[in-house]
Amino acid sequence: MNNRYDGRSRQPKKKSAFRIIIFLFLIAAIIALGIFSLGQYTAVQALQNNLQSLEEKLDRVEEEKNRLEEQYEELYEENEQLREENKMMRSETLIEHGDRETNKVAITIDDGGREAINNRTLDYLKEHQVRATLFPTGKNVESYPETWQRAVEEGHELGNHTYSHPFLTNLSEEQVRQELSGWQEAVEKAIGGSYHTLFFRPPYGDGFFSGQGYHRERLQPIVAEKGMFPVMWDVELVYALRNDTYSSARITEHVLNNARGGSIVLLHFTEADIEALPRIISDLRERGLEPCSLRELLLADPQT
Ligand SMILES: [Zn+2]
Structure with missing residues (x-):
């Protein structure tokens, strides 16, 4: 009889130890999940930062591109003008001698x-x-x-x-x-x-x-x-x-x-x-x- 009671009284102790383990396990899981989420969060933050700086760089590249395009247009026009002048010069110049100052x-x-x-x-x-x-x-x-x-x-x-x-x-x-x-x-x-x-x-x-x-x-x-x-x-x-x-x-x-x-x-x-x-x-x-x-x-x- 005693044995049975003993057995019974030991049984709830085992159960509560088990609950504590589960409880600890859950806590650990929650903490792990928290750490993991925090990690994820930081990684996302970092990615967002990267993305932002890339976007800024892209803007700068875009600006540079526009600037170069404008410069190209200007040079192109200048070149066209020089070509025209050059053609005019060739159409008008008749070479009969060079610079008289040279030997x-x-x-x-x-x-x-x-x-x-x-x-x-x-x-x-x-x-x-x-x-x-x-x-x-x-x-x-x-x-x-x-x-x-x-x-x-x-x-x-x-x-x-x-x-x-x-x-x-x-x-x-x-x-x-x-x-x-x-x-x-x-x-x-x-x-x-x-x-x-x-x-x-x-x-x-x-x-x-x-x-x-x-x-x-x-x-x-x-x-x-x-x-x-x-x-x-x-x-x-x-x-x-x-x-x-x-x-x-x-x-x-x-x-x-x-x-x-x-x-x-x-x-x-x-x-x-x-x-x-x-x-x-x-x-x-x-x-x-x-x-x-x-x-x-x-x-x-x-x-x-
Ligand atoms: Zn000849």
């Missing part, structure tokens, strides 16, 4: 129809370390591609002298355009890459002499369209010596008597002109003048 004299050589003379010219220029501006026709570039490739490799500049050397005043505007792009294609094929020249020399000077204003007004915008300036000369031989003996000695003498700082000398790839070339170069130098290309004469920074 530079540009050597320009036209046509290039005889391979042996072309190569001799390049040899002389190399020997005397002169860079020149060469105006071969497109046809001559097509016939002797290696020569003109060599010329470019050796630092000379090629100028557009049309494809087939016509009198431009006889041609329609479309034909003039074809003559210019024919030259361009021949040069790019010969050198195996794109080539841009700033300079155009009209065959025979035709269309650009003073007194040919009507033709020049028609022709020069086409030349400008292709990004080029027409280049004449202030020292030449064909017209000047037409009633004279056309010898190397006479050529040298004429060039030296007439060239001064800023001059543009027009020679041709002919036996007499090219045989005079070494003497012209060394005599110019003796007089303190430095033979160079058009780019070197006319551009402040010839590398651009």
Whole structure:
């Protein structure tokens, strides 16, 4: 009996211990849940903060973007204006000589129809370390591609002298355009890459002499369209010596008597002109003048 009572009286004790454990367990669970929620809460707070600072950054980026867009618009307009001015300048400027204050004299050589003379010219220029501006026709570039490739490799500049050397005043505007792009294609094929020249020399000077204003007004915008300036000369031989003996000695003498700082000398790839070339170069130098290309004469920074 006693045992039974004992048993009974021990039973409620066990029950209350169990309840306490459950109770403690619940408390622990609540605390854990609390800590967990607090953690979650802090994490959410941190995320919200991050989000906010990202949004602020985004706003700043947006502002920067708008600012740059405005700047771009301004620069674009400025660029358009410069292009227009540039085109106008090319449409109006006829180059006959450079700055008279310099000691530079540009050597320009036209046509290039005889391979042996072309190569001799390049040899002389190399020997005397002169860079020149060469105006071969497109046809001559097509016939002797290696020569003109060599010329470019050796630092000379090629100028557009049309494809087939016509009198431009006889041609329609479309034909003039074809003559210019024919030259361009021949040069790019010969050198195996794109080539841009700033300079155009009209065959025979035709269309650009003073007194040919009507033709020049028609022709020069086409030349400008292709990004080029027409280049004449202030020292030449064909017209000047037409009633004279056309010898190397006479050529040298004429060039030296007439060239001064800023001059543009027009020679041709002919036996007499090219045989005079070494003497012209060394005599110019003796007089303190430095033979160079058009780019070197006319551009402040010839590398651009
Ligand atoms: Zn010519």
